Amino acid sequence: MAAFSASDVKALREKTGAGMMDAKKALEEAGGDMEAAVDALRAKGLATAAKKSSRTAAEGLIGVAVSGTKGVAVEVNSETDFVAKNDQFQDFVRKTTEVALGVDGDDVEALKAAAYPDGGTVADKLTDNVATIGENQQVRRMKTVSVSQGAVVSYMHNAVSPEAQDLGKIGVLVALEGDASEDVLASLGRDIAQHAAAMAPLSLDADGLDAEVIERERSIAQVKAAESGKPENVQEKMVEGAVKKYAKENALLSQIFVKDGKATVEEYVARVAKEAGASIKLVDYVRYHLGEGIEKEESDFAAEVAAAVGG
Known part of the structure; x- marks a missing residue:
């Protein structure tokens, strides 16, 4: 019979940020000793890695x-x-x-x-x-x-x-x-x-161009063409010309x-x-x-330091 419960696994996960299976294994190896399990996870680098996994890496x-x-x-x-x-x-x-x-x-x-x-x-x-x-x-x-x-x-x-x-x-x-x-x-x-x-x-x-990207360019071209005030058939040609130009250039x-x-x-x-x-x-x-498509988090360094000191 296990020397720990599901709530112990949950508590260890919350304390270390480790994954469920890693937490369960650590408690099994530690015989249910919470502190020993924490130390084991830290020694393996699993607690540290899990805690940092939510930070933006760009x-x-x-x-x-x-x-x-x-x-x-x-x-x-x-x-x-x-x-x-x-x-x-x-x-x-x-x-x-x-x-x-x-x-x-x-x-x-x-x-x-x-x-x-x-x-x-x-x-x-x-x-x-x-x-x-x-x-x-x-x-x-x-x-x-x-x-x-x-x-x-x-x-x-x-x-x-x-x-x-x-x-x-x-x-x-x-x-x-x-x-x-x-x-x-x-x-x-x-x-x-x-x-x-x-x-x-x-x-x-x-x-090979993304269909959504092409449609976005088409929409932009349609707005520009409409603002020109030219006849509808001319606007259509303007739109198609703009899309083809975009495709050629990209x-x-x-x-x-x-x-x-x-x-x-x-x-x-x-x-x-x-x-x-x-x-x-x-x-x-x-x-x-490097980093293209990743939304970087804007951080306030002074606020981070203040929060760390306050914590």
Whole structure:
């Protein structure tokens, strides 16, 4: 018979912030001794990690890794930019990105459950990091790109250092399918990756743009067209023209290539392929900008200090 009750598990969870199963296991191992269970959770870093898990983590690092014709980008967040400069955190991001190369699909949960090089799982190491570094950290997302023949080229904008070009704030991978030489693909891939880093395309082509985003642009265009006072048939053309312009400017293949200034990215790729006497096609890409889409909390530092002192 258990030496503790459900209410004891509830009390331990409230006291430490640990998960239900972790709290139950700690009480079982401690023979129902509440304080011993608290100490056990603290020793394992579970109490600390759980308490910090609600804090917003919008800083951190993007990691990129390429092996053969496959590449992956991973975003790992922390609460402050200070942690991103921590050697332990950087090592975790780099090794987790390498682990991601062996994970099928873009499933973050599968990545967290995968074996970590130093033992345990990625999730285990993450929990340990939260406890030892003292900030909430999250493996937020990952994306894999690959080709059957050709190259996957990586580029990191704002890398953490010249020696660590695989970690930084904006990570890009470009997947080029084709039979061109390694040098041609590497050079072209880097040029396109730098373009993507600067121009922030939303999709590979117009068909890949989010339908909700297109409808929002359509609505904006309709309001502008109505304000013009022009005939309805003219307004319709204005709206369609505005939507097409938006799609062209936000799809990678149809953007004007920064390095050229005249040709689109798709046209430039075709030109390079022709000059090389080879086949080259841009089939996929990923651009991760650290923290994009995360709503950051505004904090009043003075108020936080006052509250801490008062508490």
